Amino acid sequence: MDDRYERHCLADPLFYDEPARAEHPDDRFAAASAPLPPGWQRGEHGPWVHVRPPHAQLPEQGWKVHVSATPDEAERVIDQVLAYCLEHELTWKFLRGRATVLMANGKYADRRSSGKLITLYPEDDARLAQVLDELSTLLKGVPGPYVLSDLRYREGPLYLRYGSFVERYCTDEQGRRVPAVNGPDGEPVPDVRGTVFAVPDWAPVPEVVAAQLAADAEREAGTTTEFPFEVTKALHFSNGGGVYLATDRRNGREVVLREARPHAGLDYAGRDAVQRLLSERRVLEALAGLDFVPALYEHRQVWEHHYLVEEYIEGQRLEEVFTRTCPLAHPDPDEAELAEYTTWALDVVEQVAGMLAALHERGLVFGDLHPNNVLIRPDGRCALVDFEITFPADDTTAPPLGAPGFVSPSARRGTAVDAYALAALRLYLFLPVNNLLALDSGKAELAGREISARYPVGPGFGAEVAEALHRAAGGRLPRGATERRPGAADGGPGPSRPAWPQAPATDTEAWRPVLDSLAAGILATATPERTDRLFPGDVEQFAPGHNGLGLSYGAAGVLYTLRACGRPAPAEHTDWLVARANTEPDLPAGLYDGLTGIAWTLARLGAPDAAGALVERLLTAELPLDPGLGSGRAGIALGLLDLAGALGQDRLADRALALGHELAREERAPLLRGLLDGWSGQASLFLRLHGHTGEAGWLTAAEAALGRELDEADITDGMLFLVEDRYRRKLPYLAAGGVGTAGLIAELTGRTGADRLPDRFAEALTAADRACLPDLVAASGLFEGRAGLLLHQLRTGRRAEADRHLRLLEWHVMDHRGHLAFPGRRSMRLSADLATGAAGVLAALHEAVLGPVQLPGITDLARP
Template sequence: MPGIQETQLYCLADRRYYDTPARLPDQETRYPLDAAEPPPGWRRVAGGLWTSLLPEDGEPAEQGWKIHVSTVPEEAARTLRDTARICLRHRVPFKFLRSEQALLLMSGKYMSRGSAGKFLTLYPPDGAALTRVLDELTRALSGRRGPYILSDLRIGDAPVYVRYGAFVDRWCRDARGERVPALRHPSGELVPDERGVVFRVPSWVRVPEQLRPHLAARAAARDDSFPYTVTEALQFSNAGGIYLARHRETGNRVVLREARPHCGLDAVGDDAVTRLEREHRALKALAGLDCVPRVYGVRTVWEHRFLMTEYVEGPTLLDEIVARFALVRGARTPAELAPYTAWVDRVTGQLAAALAEVHGRGLRFGDLHPSNIILRPDGRLALVDFEYATALDDDRTPLAGAPGLQAPPGTPGAEADAYALWATWLTMLMPLTEMAAHDRAKALALESWARGRYGLAPDAGPPRPALLRAAESAADRESEIAALLEGPAPDWAELRTRLLAGIHAGATPERRDRLFPGDPKSFATGGTDLAHGAAGVLYALHRTGAPVPAEWTNWLADAARRRDPASPGGLYDGLPGTAVALALLGRTDEGRELFARAVAAAHPSPSADLLTGRAGVALAALRLATVGPGAPDPELVDTALRTAWDLDCLVRGEAVPDGPAAPPSAGLLRGLSGAALLHLELHALTGEDWLLRAARTALYRDSGHCVEMPDGTVQVKDGRRHLLYLDQGSGGFALVARAYLAREEAPALAGLLPGVRKGCGNEFVREPGLFTGRAGLVSTARQLEEGPAGPEVLASVRNLSWHLVADGDRLLVPGARLRRCSADLATGAAGLLLALSFLAGAEAGEGSDTAAAPGGGGHRPHDLLSLLTLG
């Protein structure tokens, strides 16, 4: 799942869908250089929020010492003009953020700390150019202001920085198998270009002599007079960090809140230091309140500002919700739910009292959400993070808050806090309040469901905020969605029609970067892949019998040809899966050609899994071998068999030259269950006994990650997390185990399935998608049960109403993190369409028995494992 910084970046351009930041509507704040005619001998290239100017007579070097320039909004135009003049004179390629709006957004609190502050990037072609440009830049920009770039070495007193890194896009896989930017090692191998928050130099690179004095100055700038020693980092953002520390003399524990100058800009342009000073004033005004930490003062250390406050021991309210939440802890009856609702009432009452005390001092809190509430061990609570605590009548300082818990802009202080209190109460009962950001009527629907489910009295909870009255008029939309899912059976046909309408409405065949809106990850794969791109959506349409316009298939084929075959990815994130989708759509020759080109050009994946690794590439080969009439293609089958042998060696601990690494977790897509599936499919095709033994060994290896929970469910343990999902978790493992059990007995595997089935019927699921959400879990629960659907399956289908968003006669599906809607297979509407098709078919008696071997020609039309893996 994308991190919060990446998610935030892809929320900038569109309020409905995740979209590339390049489409940010910022024409009114573009810098003149963005639109000016390039000087003779130069060309302009646009990419994302950046505009590049490049000499026409050559391309940038592949890598080297790059220069970054930072700035503040009020100095940006002048800094850009002066820097561009130097670059043009020395013919040094450079890029810059194209607009003031882009600069403000990229300097925001939740943007990546590694790239924060970068306004211009310069690419000197050699050491001589580096020296000349640095000399002129530091003189021209001396005394200018800008954020400190954490990943770089600062040069002098100007906002000028350097680091060694890639000049052009190159990609490789890191130790976790993730696709990351790359540098070329002297050996020729591509290795990760580490872009962290500490200045680092690759081991084979020598620091130029002209940079060494600045390295020494950096080391000498350390301030040892600060009386606190940091013991733990609690949180980081672009604005700074929050640390637990001890006083060196007294040993007292404190919290240090760090503010970086010119960083973490908010909606009105205030930086982290401005907000920290505001918090200091608020804490002094609120001194003596039990719900507010004591403040010990502020201090500048090096260039950063620190606020020292009391350390309030205890978990955040968010942590406590996760630990206690009754609907995922097996509570079903009113008596079982009563302790949790009593706790919610107690916390809500304390919160209301705390806000009343803050208001009594003439201030609003302005940023109430579960992460800003600490629950002390003795039951008392404290509010933390007073950056937006200002006068109750302040109409300039923006409101903060988490998505869905934030009152509309312009809401008066006391009323804004009242809304946040109500939304926090609702979050404790139904932690899905992000849905209110899509439609505030969702908040009312969730409240209604929660009142009924928890058996709450009409007057339970805080008063409903007046600003929700407008949403009450939209309640019909929610009732209409619920009606599609209620009754003895959902209205499968109408759900399908509306999901298809939503998919069609979001299609953008005129764009080259995507055909359908999906997860932000789709932009890294050219919008073609199965998990998040067009291949997955078109496959879902085809598999569920919906028409696939020829224009869309042409788009997919053209976009796949544009993708670099040397970075092909795997079954779900790359060209192999796209090739299979094209073949299934009737473009068999194009699919096989695409697959062959990708396999020939790329280095084998270091991963063994089905999602991005070798098991997935081999399964793609097998699918392509058996598409269409006639005997399977022997060359493609042999490709799959060779990989299957290597994977079996890996599982059994035998070394294979240049072999893949074992996945660290378990599941269909991210574990060894994908390898087991490959073995089963090849066994069905060839009858070779070793393949069945290999499947058994891989499944037993994955079963070692499964644990029985106190509520009787069986889940995959992954560090502190316990997972049931299809991509990583016990649900996907169970589907492959069930297919194996149709061939041979394995009591240890069979004994795990009832617990997985129970877990997949969980009442509460955070997201609706196929790979890591309700669509996948409820489908798995249905596949693992015999006979008609049980009440838990039907209830889970009905609870899809929590997430579905009505848009006229269309239904939209929120994707990962619920921030924007998605049409893709992994997280969005295409995956839900596929799941509902399976469920409808199961109820019609088309797929309740999956004893037929996967891939062996005996699949029933709605076998879930077949649907998930393009069988």
């Protein structure tokens, strides 16, 4: 699971944002604003305060020193290190406030960087040895989380790692933009920040580091601590530790190991993972003998880490079973399937209710009920797992953690916590709109109506599902974040958003107000006063190298879509994009994530000079090895082909052709799958080059690329999926799934004739059409959601099916200050971007109602 979404929900109830923005001004450490001697420089970047002495000369990379400390010790340690660095003229940085430290060490924090309170940059080996020796004495005994990526120095809070001293990026094996260092040949390679310390083979190892490595090896050789478990599978990771399936070598028994790291994985009450593990131990001991609770075998400490050894209960997590069996996630479920599933779902709810009642009889509240904490055994019996926040029913404090969509802020005491989660579980099993309730509580009533319309349930069942949520929340669900703002649909000041039509797209007059409101709502979210992003979007805006600028997640995609839909943004927004692109030194080169796409956009926004300047940067930049459309060479070539016409520069078309020939000749395998990152993206370029030149060879190249994509496709229940490599998800969607590939197959078929292509191409088209049939689609977005399926159906001429998805977008639509809005990925916050949010939905709606929006490599494959 991608825990970034929880972290990026902390700062704003409406939009994903930088977690550091959650801090309050009075929460900052004094060192963040303390006077500095003349010549010293201080600046801020993200959550970090950087302090630099006069005339500092640092190498590009080397051995860093990290200092770890608990939140209670953090400010004292920072003050001590500040004094030391001023005295010795050291460059360093530190987290700027207590809230930032808590977030950096929280349960859902990035475990690769957790524990890093301070970073020091010694300029050479001698200074490194001096800093380690003197600070280890100064900070002796300071407690803090272990920095997993680093080498610990002696027994104190100092850690070491070789890495870059400056901000620069490259593309890793998964196609992600990641921090970089120079390799032995001077070329950038990933600056790996894993969960195990490792020194690059080519990196210099100073004497002080070698001595520490030797001391660790000697200590480990003399360690006799027995750990009689062989880990066979990692089940889950968080910053607090892992959960593992293992075999006990003493008796051959399968067990579950629950790991806890001291001072790490903090919850909102400030408890670390070890404290919660010890609490779970007491709970499991109290619940011994209940057949739905895993038995506790032992508690063991190895080095600083604690482990609970628990019974392995065979079964699947409820979320997995639901995803596989929910009839709304399958095409055309018949009455028998719906009835069988309904019986099963009601049985699960009844079983879970009985288990919670048994806990309550023993004076305990489970506290963390959600589909990943319910197991379904092979015989259908349910069990509960993960009791780390289970608490006494008479406890007056709120649980310090909770799963989004299963927690109500108004039901946070005693058994009411479980009662609400149980009502939310029932909703989830029939229509999982749980995450939307925090944005719009009215989705409960919508879900109730849809449940009654789709499942064989008794009269009033759907309404009762919604009413149960209200009762469990204390009488009424709290108003969602979109309902609490001025201009919301409950009668606040400002415009009133139009109702979502149930008319076909051909009823233009019914849909024009929707298009107008959606565009106005996007513009209403603009924040030109910020320098990191102009429009709110996905958490990828805050990932390395994106900076809220590109086509997928940033300003370029939103501004272009508005312009293409006849609703241009103010000129100051274009000026913002130009200024930010010109001042960002290390933008990626790609079409959907960087320079190429920004230049492509500016050429269409009436800023050809700014576009030309970015093209010159692009032509002198080192291009990525990635062959894909989104971040790689295919997208760069396609963008240059368009820019050649827009800027009147034939040399750009020549460069595009050269890149196309390189890709066709080299047949470089992509790292991921699908239209943006897979073989399909190369096929998109080849089809464009066919349109540009009329040469039949490009059709042969496109056919070959699409064939390689289909080699690794999956057809399940007659539906076409691509397997997404990062999380091994099977996806039907536009960017990384089957319909993106199928759209190109349809285009190729139109140019060659179906009889000239292998039968599996026609089979893939049929399977992609079938993948668009399920009613249940988790998100509304263009790249990974309903809008993308809608766009595919429009492109392949299936207007009736497209109208169905058009109507079903009502499940996702929100009100934001009297305008229409849509949630982004994971449905926890609103998004305006092209990939996941309102701009992408606007593009699909515009194509349905008024005509195509040309999206590079997706809907602009002009024929010769």
